[in-house]
Amino acid sequence: MKQLQTRMFSLPHGMGVDTLFKKLSKSFVVEQSEHEISQRCYYDTFDWRLHRNSLVFFSRSNSLHLERFNGKQVAMASGRRRVKFFWWDIEAGELNYRLKSLIEMRALCPIIEIQTETSQFRIMNHDRKTVARLVVRNDQLKETDSGLPEQVFVYEIRGYENEFETVVEQCRRKGCLEVKKRKLLERLLKLSGLNPRDYGDKFKVDLEEQMSVGAAVSKICLSLVDDMRTNHPGVIADIDSEFLHDFRIAVRRTRSLLSLMKKILPTEQCIYFQSEFRWLGSVTGPLRDIDVYLLDKEDYLNLLPPSLKGGMSVFFTRLEARRAGELKGLQFHLGSERYDRLLNEWCRFLSDPDSELFNSPRDQNCRVYADSTIVKRFRSFVRAGNKISDKSVDQELHQLRIKGKKFRYLLEFFKSFYHEEQMTTFLKFMKKLQDNLGTFNDLSVQQNLLGSELDGLRAKNLKTLRFAAALGGLIAVLADKNRTVRGEFEATYADFTRPEVQELLESMVSATV
Structure with missing residues (x-):
């Protein structure tokens, strides 16, 4: 059986849908059937794990949806909008199962919220038989004046292909721009100025072939400082455990570089920064250790026979209580004058043209x-x-x-x-x-x-x-x-x-x- 056709148009700037309806009314009867205003909130992890897999997650009314970029639904569940979602926050089922492997320990956080106004119309012949359907859609970014151009969708009704083609042709004649079905989220991201995949967990710094040691150290370490500063707000807000994990990796890489290159770096500065970054590693360690245990809770319990599992609840309850205290301590340290001074002095050492970092023998x-x-x-x-x-x-x-x-x-x-x-x-x-x-x-x-x-x-x-x-x-x-x-x-x-x-x-x- 032949698949029914759909055409999507974007209205020209300054043209209202009434102008199009006036044209269509010369050949058809146009009658509104439904009108709806809905809210939709899109989510992804900080490192865009769903986007990297060509998937979209959003909440709408009392439901949660996972779709492919082309709009095909993968899974859904009941649930309302919230500040963030972990996979374990969603009722057991296909959506919960899919998200577990996709996002693991990361939280899904809001990236874009839109208000969509949708009006559906019946396109009828003079016998009042429906020969096509037309939907007008208006997507507006919440709390802004920005929105996508008004869109018109024309849907074929079986047995009325000629009438469908007539409606499509009249849309073209009124200057409507026919567009291919594009990813809605991609267009919204572009409109909002957000850059998807602007953060990933893979370390990458491009060094020039003729670069000096000092210049390379500067570029590598400033990149690591960027990683620390990027993850810092997520650590403080305790959004998910990966912010601290990535923060600690940046600190660990910095400490490794100082250790690996201590014979060529300025001695006094190297000793000082090694000591300070060792401190930073020590104050971030205890919370991360607890996080690892809590993340592996299910695996630990699965190692035990059923008769012993109940006894371990005491251990994890204690860990969760200890975690709250460690988080407060870490928030204090990462908001301290010592932390700010360390990063400021480190960046000055890496960036100041007069820094000893760029003198011999680092100029090789x-x-x-x-x-x-x-x-x-x-x-x-x-x-x-x-x-x-x-x-x-x-x-x-x-x-x-x-x-x-x-x-x-x-x-x-x-x-x-x-x-x-x-x-x-x-x-x-x-x-x-x-x-x-x-x-x-x-x-x-x-x-x-x-x-x-x-x-x-x-x-x-x-x-x-x-x-x-x-x-x-x-x-x-x-x-x-x-x-x-x-x-x-x-x-x-x-x-x-x-x-x-x-x-x-x-x-x-x-x-x-």
Whole structure:
């Protein structure tokens, strides 16, 4: 069966829909059937996760909708507009399920709110039989005078194709501009001046081939300051846990750069900024540690048999109470004079033309410096890794993990100097090893925290005994997983140190190897 046609027109500037109706009335009877004014609020995560997947989420009246850019509905649920949505705020069902994998721990926050006025008309012949439908739509940004041009949609009725074509032709003759069905949200974003995908979690700084070390450090670190300042309001407002996560990554990368390049940076300034950014890392750490536990709550509970799950509720209740206190402390530190002074002094050091950052030996070519430093750090990492054996203590693996993380950051700082495909491939090999070391470290930290919690129990009532049993059971499960991950290190490390992986790195920096 032939699909019914639809045409979409935009009215010319200054022309009202009445002018079009006057033209249509010479051939048809035009009669309004419905009129509706509705509100619609569009949401996305701070890093535009839905937009990146060509999806749109919005609230309208008492319902929530997830659609594709082309308007095709993916899922919906009942619910009213709110300040933000997590996937777990939405009733169980298809929409909840879809959002869980799409946005994970991020919050959906309002980006645009519009008021839509829709009028529907029946286009009838002189026998008053409906031969076409026409919808006039007016989208207005809330609390502004801005809106999209008034739009007219013409819908074909089966058996009246000629009449449909006549209506379409008369729209054209009155100067209506026929447009292809475009993404409504995209047009609204353009109208509002918002730039979708203006933030992502991937670090990227483009460095020029002839750039000096000082200039490169300045560009890299100012980019990291931008990341801190971008995420700062979200941390303070406690919108979702990823703001603090991304803030801490920017701090950690800054600390790594200061450590990796301490031999070439001005000594006095390097020591001072290392100390201050170490402080910043320490005051943001406790809240992030709690967030990790709360985000993994479901996974922890799934590790336990049903008989022990109830006892763990005490642990998570305590964590949530502790989180409130840690948040207040962090809000104080990130609003303090010390924090403001650190960023201001750091930016001055990175930007002032008279800064020691731009003096010798930082005036040497950065590409040459990066080549030699990458080779040295890689060899140092491999030497440390070769010393790991079955008898190595956990702390040795922890130190190797830190060394590997610094090396990966080094590659990311200077990746624009190198062949993109080669760098991406090498970083994938690196990630496998880092995932193994990271998981091993996380499991060790988790066991220590739970062990401390268990050691601190004093009461002997039934509730405490159930809590102790749950803690003990979880520690045992984590210890078993830890042994498994530890046993996988040797094969993972051997895979990373294969000759072809080392040759891949050397081919990228072949000028100085």
